Amino acid sequence: MRHEPAGNQHTRRDLFRTGGALLAAAAAAPLLPATAVARTRPVAAGPAGPAAGWQSDVVHYGSGGKLVYVADRNGNRIPDFSFAGYRNGEAPLPEIPAVRTIGPVSGDNTAHIQAALNEVGQLEPDENGFRGAVLLRPGTYRVSGTIRVNRTGVVLRGSGESVDPAIGTIIRATGSSKQTYVIEVGGQTDEWTTEVPGTRTDVTSDFVQVGSRTFTVADTSQLSVGDNLIINHPCTQKWLNAIDGGGTGDKPSWGVGERPIIYNRYIRDIQGKEVTVCAPVFNHLDRSLAQSSVYVWDNTGLVHDVGIESLRVDIQASGAEDENHAQSGIRLRRVEDAWVRDVTVLHFSFAGIDTRAATRITVRDVRASHPRSRIAGGRRYNFNAGALAQQVLFQGLWASHARHAFVANGTSRTSGCVWQDGYNDSGYSESGGHHRWSQGLLLDNIKELNSNSGRGHVIALHCRGGQGTGHGWSSVHSVAWNCTVDNGKHVAVQRPPTAQNYAIGTTGKANANGWTKQPAGHIEGTNRGGLEPSSLYKAQLSERLT
Structure with missing residues (x-):
């Protein structure tokens, strides 16, 4: 079928x-066990080595060295997030050989780069389904339109993300706000x-x-x-x-x-x-x-096994609040088993990395920073899981000046997304689910520091009430694990009806104080160092693959 x-x-x-x-x-693996009532267990050794410190009541290593998941009386439990990422995390990101190499030309390079991608897209795929990579030599490539990686098995690779054009590949976006995306990966629809x-x-x-x-x-x-x-x-x-x-x-x-x-x-x-x-x-x-x-x-129309690697997207903007420029750096849409790695995106107004109708995506070692726009709604979603984004792994992240740096913005059709090992500096609002029942979000070792936000919370798994156009419950069955907030801010975690949210091992305050008054979610181990495992995502992936 x-x-x-x-x-x-x-x-x-x-x-x-x-x-x-x-x-x-x-x-073939059996479903993970859960019991009806949460209880404290003795510290046990896990796959990563001897446990040092403490473990959560709701997910911890059992006596056999495997993770045990404890459900509450309503059946709520922390899910396994390790299925996020390229091929469900069950294969490494591939290394695809270059089959076409080009350098920059004077003027607009949009058609120049697109022609090379189209040429490689016509090649027969190899036994693993890959056609090959287009390699961009060091230099500055002025681009006024959108570059489309829209054929299965094609990779766009630069020579590095350095600011120095002698050694790095710089995509300089020169268009107006009609240049919605600088690079678009995948197909053309969202359903x-x-x-x-x-x-x-x-x-x-x-x-x-x-x-x-x-x-x-x-x-x-x-x-x-x-x-x-x-x-x-x-x-x-x-x-x-x-x-x-x-x-x-x-x-x-x-x-x-x-x-x-x-x-x-x-x-x-x-x-x-x-x-x-x-x-x-x-x-x-x-x-x-x-x-x-x-x-x-x-x-x-599905596109798969495509990637963007080792380049810098620098959107030309005239000032800190200028919005007459390309809106976003890279969008992945109607695509699966794709990746973005070793990339820097600067000066966007909407998103650095935007995912929509995208499944099993890895975004690794990426910087999305210094957006250029007004500080207002619909802007500055640095690492965005949009509509129908599922099982997206954002890992090794650096953001700055975001409104919502690490965010699920796709409502009830967005789930299973992970932001792991990320840092946001000088943000203006919170990370987490943004609206309408986004599910199964994991913020793992996320740091929100030096916040400019006027609100108390800078990570939030909560109900936004009537914010926006009736955002309501922004996140459910979601977890903030070993996250850090400073500057007197806190993690807001509330318990949704029929569901639960969790803040475990937070450095900085954690409480139920969000946009609305709701019951507190599961909050445990605040300002208590030594949480084991230190990364929930990595522990879950390690256990599943071994």
Whole structure:
């Protein structure tokens, strides 16, 4: 039933049907245990070595050296975030050889670079599905339009991100605000709605717990291992009632049908009517509140296995609040298994890195800083997980002067995203989910320092109430792990109806004081050094792959 993009059918089907030892082991692994009541456990040694300090009540190493996840009485538990990133974290970022090398030309280089990418995009893919890389020699490339990496298996690589054009590759964006993106990776639309006829079937499990990968469906006869499965939890009146209308306060509640929860997954196993998918769900699928269903997506227009590497995007702006320039540096859209690494993006107004309809993406060792815009809404989302961004790993990050540096901005269709090992200097507002039930977000070793924010919180997993156009609950089933805030600021963590949020091991204050008055989430170990594991994402990934 799987419809593969042209040119790479064999490789990608093999990944999900048979795969290597890591994929097979991950597919066969049992779901992680959870107990009904949280309790304190003795410190035990984990895979990273002897534990030094303390462990959380809700996720910790058990006596056998494996992570134990403890659920509360409502079934809420911390999920496994390690499925974020390129190929679910189960393969390293590839090293693709250059097959075309160019240098800068005088004037506008948009068509010059695009021609090289188009040329490589016409090559036959190799046995691993890659066509090759376009290598940009050191120098300054003035670009007034958008460069599009829109063919599977193509990489755009510079010679380094140095500010010195003698040794680095500088993409100098010279356009007006009509130059929305300097580099766009992937396809052209944001939806996953084109289903393979006859494949839709209902989820029959009464309750699929957050963090689960297995559930039953009414009919598996039209499903196969390797199928690209879309899971749809509709936005019903019963569900809206259960979540207090979205928590919008004096603004109108969210309407029926407005906020469906959608997951993009692949089938790893089918046993009878039981289906196991490649990554967990990040919200309960409660049949008493909404009848969820699944269908196979036909992958129309999907681009995959593409990357941007080792360059500098410098957007030309005339002043600190100038907005007549390119809005964003790099967007990844309608794309999966893609990456951005060793890149600097400067002087954007909207986003440094923007992801939309993007799954299993790695953004690693990237700087997105010094935006140029007014300090106002709809601006300065340095590392943005937008609509339908799922399982995106942002890792090794440096940001500055953001309004929302590390942010999920895509509502109930955005989930499973991780910001790990990141620093934001001199920000103006909070990191975290921004609005409308973003789920399964992990902020892991994030530092928000020297904040300019007039609010008390600079990391927030909370309810924004009537902010914006009725943002309501911004984040659910989300975690701030071993994060640091300074300058008298705090992490705001609140408990959503039917869900939970967590702040564990925060340096600096952590409390329930957000935009609205709500119950506190799970707050533990504030200003207590020595949290083990020190990185939740790395511990989860290490355990799953071993």
